[in-house]
Amino acid sequence: xxxxxxxxxxxxxxxxxxxxxxxxxxxxxxxxxxxxxxxxxxxxxxxxxxxxxxxxxxxxxxxxxxxxxxxxxxxxxxxxxxxxxxxxxxxxxxxxxxxxxxxxxxxxxxxxxxxxxxxxxxxxxxxxxxxxxxxxxxxxxxxxxxxxxxxxxxxxxxxxxxxxxxxxxxxxxxxxxxxxxxxxxxxxxxxxxxxxxxx
Amino acid sequence: xxxxxxxxxxxxxxxxxxxxxxxxxxxxxxxxxxxxxxxxxxxxxxxxxxxxxxxxxxxxxxxxxxxxxxxxxxxxxxxxxxxxxxxxxxxxxxxxxxxxxxxxxxxxxxxxxxxxxxxxxxxxxxxxxxxxxxxxxxxxxxxxxxxxxxxxxxxxxxxxxxxxxxxxxxxxxxxxxxxxxxxxxxxxxxxxxxxxxxx
Amino acid sequence: xxxxxxxxxxxxxxxxxxxxxxxxxxxxxxxxxxxxxxxxxxxxxxxxxxxxxxxxxxxxxxxxxxxxxxxxxxxxxxxxxxxxxxxxxxxxxxxxxxxxxxxxxxxxxxxxxxxxxxxxxxxxxxxxxxxxxxxxxxxxxxxxxxxxxxxxxxxxxxxxxxxxxxxxxxxxxxxxxxxxxxxxxxxxxxxxxxxxxxx
Amino acid sequence: xxxxxxxxxxxxxxxxxxxxxxxxxxxxxxxxxxxxxxxxxxxxxxxxxxxxxxxxxxxxxxxxxxxxxxxxxxxxxxxxxxxxxxxxxxxxxxxxxxxxxxxxxxxxxxxxxxxxxxxxxxxxxxxxxxxxxxxxxxxxxxxxxxxxxxxxxxxxxxxxxxxxxxxxxxxxxxxxxxxxxxxxxxxxxxxxxxxxxxx
DNA sequence: AATGAATGAGAATTCATTCAT
DNA sequence: CATGAATGAATTCTCATTCAT
Numbered sequence: 001x002x003x004x005x006x007x008x009x010x011x012x013x014x015x016x017x018x019x020x021x022x023x024x025x026x027x028x029x030x031x032x033x034x035x036x037x038x039x040x041x042x043x044x045x046x047x048x049x050x051x052x053x054x055x056x057x058x059x060x061x062x063x064x065x066x067x068x069x070x071x072x073x074x075x076x077x078x079x080x081x082x083x084x085x086x087x088x089x090x091x092x093x094x095x096x097x098x099x100x101x102x103x104x105x106x107x108x109x110x111x112x113x114x115x116x117x118x119x120x121x122x123x124x125x126x127x128x129x130x131x132x133x134x135x136x137x138x139x140x141x142x143x144x145x146x147x148x149x150x151x152x153x154x155x156x157x158x159x160x161x162x163x164x165x166x167x168x169x170x171x172x173x174x175x176x177x178x179x180x181x182x183x184x185x186x187x188x189x190x191x192x193x194x195x196x197x198x199x
Numbered sequence: 200x201x202x203x204x205x206x207x208x209x210x211x212x213x214x215x216x217x218x219x220x221x222x223x224x225x226x227x228x229x230x231x232x233x234x235x236x237x238x239x240x241x242x243x244x245x246x247x248x249x250x251x252x253x254x255x256x257x258x259x260x261x262x263x264x265x266x267x268x269x270x271x272x273x274x275x276x277x278x279x280x281x282x283x284x285x286x287x288x289x290x291x292x293x294x295x296x297x298x299x300x301x302x303x304x305x306x307x308x309x310x311x312x313x314x315x316x317x318x319x320x321x322x323x324x325x326x327x328x329x330x331x332x333x334x335x336x337x338x339x340x341x342x343x344x345x346x347x348x349x350x351x352x353x354x355x356x357x358x359x360x361x362x363x364x365x366x367x368x369x370x371x372x373x374x375x376x377x378x379x380x381x382x383x384x385x386x387x388x389x390x391x392x393x394x395x396x397x398x
Numbered sequence: 399x400x401x402x403x404x405x406x407x408x409x410x411x412x413x414x415x416x417x418x419x420x421x422x423x424x425x426x427x428x429x430x431x432x433x434x435x436x437x438x439x440x441x442x443x444x445x446x447x448x449x450x451x452x453x454x455x456x457x458x459x460x461x462x463x464x465x466x467x468x469x470x471x472x473x474x475x476x477x478x479x480x481x482x483x484x485x486x487x488x489x490x491x492x493x494x495x496x497x498x499x500x501x502x503x504x505x506x507x508x509x510x511x512x513x514x515x516x517x518x519x520x521x522x523x524x525x526x527x528x529x530x531x532x533x534x535x536x537x538x539x540x541x542x543x544x545x546x547x548x549x550x551x552x553x554x555x556x557x558x559x560x561x562x563x564x565x566x567x568x569x570x571x572x573x574x575x576x577x578x579x580x581x582x583x584x585x586x587x588x589x590x591x592x593x594x595x596x597x
Numbered sequence: 598x599x600x601x602x603x604x605x606x607x608x609x610x611x612x613x614x615x616x617x618x619x620x621x622x623x624x625x626x627x628x629x630x631x632x633x634x635x636x637x638x639x640x641x642x643x644x645x646x647x648x649x650x651x652x653x654x655x656x657x658x659x660x661x662x663x664x665x666x667x668x669x670x671x672x673x674x675x676x677x678x679x680x681x682x683x684x685x686x687x688x689x690x691x692x693x694x695x696x697x698x699x700x701x702x703x704x705x706x707x708x709x710x711x712x713x714x715x716x717x718x719x720x721x722x723x724x725x726x727x728x729x730x731x732x733x734x735x736x737x738x739x740x741x742x743x744x745x746x747x748x749x750x751x752x753x754x755x756x757x758x759x760x761x762x763x764x765x766x767x768x769x770x771x772x773x774x775x776x777x778x779x780x781x782x783x784x785x786x787x788x789x790x791x792x793x794x795x796x
Numbered sequence: 797a798a799t800g801a802a803t804g805a806g807a808a809t810t811c812a813t814t815c816a817t
Numbered sequence: 818c819a820t821g822a823a824t825g826a827a828t829t830c831t832c833a834t835t836c837a838t
Contacts, residue, residue, distance in 0.1 A: 011823085032807065043824045048809070115314045115365060121376055155377060155385040159366050166314060166365030167358050177320055178354060186354040191390045210798090231832060242799040247834070409802085430828060441803045446830065513712045513763060519774055553775060553783040557764050564712060564763030565756050575718055576752060584752040588787070608819090629811060640820040645813070 012050045014040040020061050024108040028058055062113055066120035067129040069109070070161070073098040074135040088142040095139070096164060096188040103168045104180050110172050117165020121158050156191075163190070211249045213239040219260050223307040227257060261312055265319035266328040268308070269360070272297040273334040287341040294338070295363060295387040302367045303379050309371050316364020320357050355390075362389070410448045412438040418459050422506040426456060460511055464518035465527040467507070468559070471496040472533040486540040493537070494562060494586040501566045502578050508570050515563020519556050561588070609647045611637040617658050621705040625655060659710055663717035664726040666706070667758070670695040671732040685739040692736070693761060693785040700765045701777050707769050714762020718755050760787070 018040035022031040033054060037044050051057040077095040080086070086094060099117075103110045119125060126132050136157065143153035167187055171180040217239035221230040232253060236243050250256045276294040279285070285293060298316075302309045318324060325331050335356065342352035366386055370379040416438035420429040431452060435442050449455040475493040478484070484492060497515075501508045517523060524530055534555065541551035565585055569578040615637035619628040630651060634641050648654045674692040677683070683691060696714075700707045716722060723729050733754065740750035764784055768777040 033809085034807085037825095044809085044826090045811080045824055046822080049822070053808075118369065123376065152385065155382060156389075158377060159362070159382065159385050159389060162366045162369065163358070163362035167361045170317065170361065177317075177322065178357060183354060183358065186351065186358050190355075190358060232834095233832075236800095243801095243833095244799055244835085245797085248797075252833070431830085432828080435804095442805090442830080443803055443832080444801080447801070451829080516767065521774065550783065553780060554787075556775060557760070557780065557783050557787060560764045560767065561756070561760040565759045568715065568759065575720065576755060581752060581756065584749065584756050588753075588756060630813095631811075634821095641812095641822095642814085642820055643818085646818075650812070 011040075011042050011046055015042060015047060015050060015057070016061060016064070019057055020065070020112075023058070023061065023112055027111070028054070059119070062116050063119045063122065063125045063128070065109055066113060066117050066165075067125050067132055069099065069102055069117075070120045071129065071131045071135060073102060074139070078138070091142055092139070092160070093188045096160070097184065099161075099164055100168055100180065100184060100187065103164075104172050107172060110169055113165060113169065115166045115169045117168075118158060118162040121161060160190075163187070210239075210241050210245055214241060214246060214249060214256070215260060215263070218256055219264070219311075222257070222260065222311055226310070227253075258318070261315050261318045262321065262324045262327070264308055265312055265316050265364075266324050266331055268298065268301055269319045270328065270330045270334060272301060273338070277337070290341055291338070291359070292387045295359070296383070298360075298363055299367055299379065299383060299386065302363075303371050306371060309368055312364060312368065314365045314368045316367075317357060317361040320360060359389075362386070409438075409440050409444055413440060413445060413448060413455070414459060414462070417455055418463070418510075421456070421459065421510055425509070426452070457517070460514050461517045461520065461523045461526070463507055464511055464515050464563075465523050465530055467497065467500055468515075468518045469527065469529045469533060471500060472537070476536070489540055490537070490558070491586045494558070495582065497559075497562055498566055498578065498582060498585065501562075502570050505570060508567055511563060511567065513564045513567045515566075516556060516560040519559060558588075561585070608637075608639055608643055612639060612644060612647060612654070613658060613661070616654055617662075617709075620655070620658065620709055624708070625651075656716070659713050659716045660719065660722045660725070662706055663710060663714050663762075664722050664729055666696065666699055666714075667717045668726065668728045668732060670699060671736070675735070688739055689736070689757070690785045693757070694781065696758075696761055697765055697777065697781060697784065700761075701769050704769060707766055710762060710766065712763045712766045714765075715755060715759040718758060757787075760784070 015036060019031070019036045022035055022039060033044065033047055036057075037047050047057075051060070073095055077091060077098050080094055081091045103113075113119075120129070120132060121136075126136075136154070139157055140150055140153045143156055144150050148156070164187060167183060168180060170176070171178055171183045214235060218230070218235045221234055221238060232243065232246055235256075236246050250259075272294055276290060276297050279293060280290045302312075312318075319328070319331060320335075325335075335353070338356055339349055339352045342355055343349050347355070363386060366382060367379060369375070370377055370382045413434060417429070417434045420433055420437060431442065431445055434455075435445050445455075449458070471493055475489060475496050478492055479489045501511075511517075518527070518530060519534075524534075534552070537555055538548055538551045541554055542548050546554070562585060565581060566578060568574070569576055569581045612633060616628070616633045619632055619636060630641065630644055633654075634644050648657075670692055674688060674695050677691055678688045700710075710716075717726070717729060718733075723733075733751070736754055737747055737750045740753055741747050745753075761784060764780060765777060767773070768775055768780045
């Protein structure tokens with residue numbers, strides 16, 4: 001027997017799941033709240049009990065998807081790092097590649113995220129997905145050096161994520177002016193300064 | 200006496216100008232085509248003579264604004280570069296700062312661009328704004344080295360622009376999770392690898 | 399063949415007529431804009447071409463009905479006045495009775511007016527119904543004396559109309575605390591000061 | 598220890614107070630039952646325990662406010678009457694001015710009353726506010742003469758109140774076609790017949 | 797090319813009311 | 818008595834697009 005509190009979350013979750021499916025299959029604009037509640041099997045009023053409007057719902061979905069995409073990529077990257085003894089920069093590059101791979105694998109999710117990949121760095125996401133914090137702390141640690149404070153490292157990480165999300169959306173979805181294949185090297189090794197790559 | 204072609208462009212331009220003003224003052228969603236044609240002083244049918252729909256119009260506006268913002272920043276950066284004998288990386292960093300400064304100065308334009316700063320790199324923009332080509336060629340030249348081909352340099356430039364646009368939109372408009380002041384150093388010196396900044 | 403300008407008014411009029419019928423038969427709240435446009439045989443968008451919302455429509459209808467009710471009463475009162483050589487106060491009292499008679503005859507119109515009888519004194523009504531002006535000038539003339547300026551007379555007239563409308567709505571529709579029969583003498587001879595009624 | 602009856606009234610009163618505040622601050626249409634119960638700190642179901650619907654609630658509030666406004670004005674008028682030895686007509690005129698003064702002082706209450714000032718004359722109001730009865734009896738006495746029965750006097754009083762409420766709402770809230778300043782003389786001396794003021 | 801009245805499908809959102817707890 | 822999550826019908830209003838002039 002589900003408790004009252006569980007029941008409450010149940011309806012909310014059913015709305016989130018239904019909306020995610022519709023947003024991915026069709027698109028956000030082609031999905032009416034009506035469709036969402038019908039698929040979720042709840043009344044229309046129930047929707048407005050849990051979400052302010054369609055865009056509040058969308059924000060929550062984007063937060064969830066980006067957080068899960070990021071944490072999954074982190075897990076894969078970490079396994080590989082341990083197996084192959086990668087150094088800090090190599091680990092970050094591998095993580096970058098991993099995220100890009102997932103985005104290009106699922107164009108629909110990429111379209112849904114629509115340049116808001118860094119949503120998973122928002123305070124709400126941190127709170128809702130404690131695993132995010134663990135990964136970010138680990139990655140921040142990797143980047144921290146004598147002349148790069150913890151705070152600087154965090155910001156770099158955030159900017160990196162935002163950049164990947166933004167660049168990949170265009171590259172994967174429209175391939176203009178560059179397709180994702182052309183940009184992967186530029187992205188993953190972005191901060192390797194041109195002049196320093198040789199020496 | 201204006202030629203027929205000029206007259207045609209006159210109406211189109213009046214629509215573009217009216218829409219830009221409305222999109223900036225209110226927002227894209229709060230602006231109806233009706234408002235645009237009223238302010239432009241043309242009939243509704245005329246709008247559909249020149250634009251497919253509201254988003255076609257928006258694309259053209261974003262292209263124009265990003266192109267003018269980019270070219271202006273380039274001009275400023277180049278003057279300074281000549282005056283102060285900056286090296287390649289310094290020039291790019293200065294350009295980055297210049298673009299960011301313009302974005303933060305005009306939040307409304309930043310909101311309008313909405314993470315599509317790299318629109319000025321699109322083939323149509325290049326065609327419509329020949330000055331863009333000149334600047335991009337110059338900048339590409341700056342970044343080209345033995346181990347960075349011309350094509351690689353162009354891509355880096357594109358990714359840099361996309362990154363600035365994307366990161367700055369969030370930082371300037373919502374200041375979450377980081378405000379623009381906190382991110383300027385991270386952005387402008389992004390590709391200076393952490394470990395190499397000291398030595 | 400109707401001109402374009404006539405056609406424009408035609409649709410507007412059809413909406414006004416349809417709405418009046420529905421507002422009277424059911425009520426304002428029980429009438430949806432949908433019902434109005436269906437009965438008028440126009441598209442929903444056409445409604446919003448001519449009216450801001452349901453209450454703009456209602457205001458226009460109330461203005462029309464009160465103006466026609468007032469002008470008709472005036473005509474009747476004037477005929478009688480000429481036939482029977484009534485003095486000024488008697489004429490006003492007769493007009494009062496005439497208005498009340500029409501209101502009680504048509505409870506539905508009374509309900510529609512809903513205490514806004516003086517709407518026919520609004521500037522817009524004056525403009526739309528030139529006959530209103532003629533009557534008001536005439537009545538004002540009746541009430542003007544050495545110690546009652548033209549302006550004072552106009553105000554008295556306005557207050558009288560407002561009072562009739564307000565008192566009668568309650569008396570006719572709910573009969574609480576007094577029915578219209580009980581209040582007619584009080585209303586029509588309202589400004590005959592109690593002490594002066596005998597002498 | 599509060600009795601059960603007092604407790605019952607407590608919740609009812611809290612709803613009435615909360616609704617009054619919201620109805621005054623926003624408006625009746627902009628206030629949802631939801632807002633009312635939230636502010637009152639009771640459950641939604643509780644509302645329906647004490648009130649049939651929003652308009653039942655509104656009626657009770659209007660009754661309360663008009664009754665208190667009327668009784669307060671009466672008290673003030675009576676004190677003044679005793680101090681200054683006013684005659685009957687002067688007393689009524691002073692009361693009229695007093696009511697108008699209070700209405701114009703508090704536009705929000707005037708908007709809430711919305712032409713239903715005579716609600717304080719309803720049987721329910723009389724029952725709920727015994728003080729109303731005392732005042733009305735006194736005022737009726739003032740107006741009763743040889744040729745004006747007690748019943749006539751009561752009706753005149755009622756019509757007067759209704760008129761003030763109706764005229765003042767428009768004059769205070771919209772000032773069209775006349776503002777309250779222009780109408781005060783017309784209202785307070787309304788039943789002084791124009792023709793009799795001179796002779 | 798230019799117009800602008802007319803369209804009408806479709807969307808979001810509200811809110812009074814119920815009822816199982 | 819009291820609760821408050823759930824309901825879902827109903828309603829207003831928008832707006833891109835067309836087409837006869």
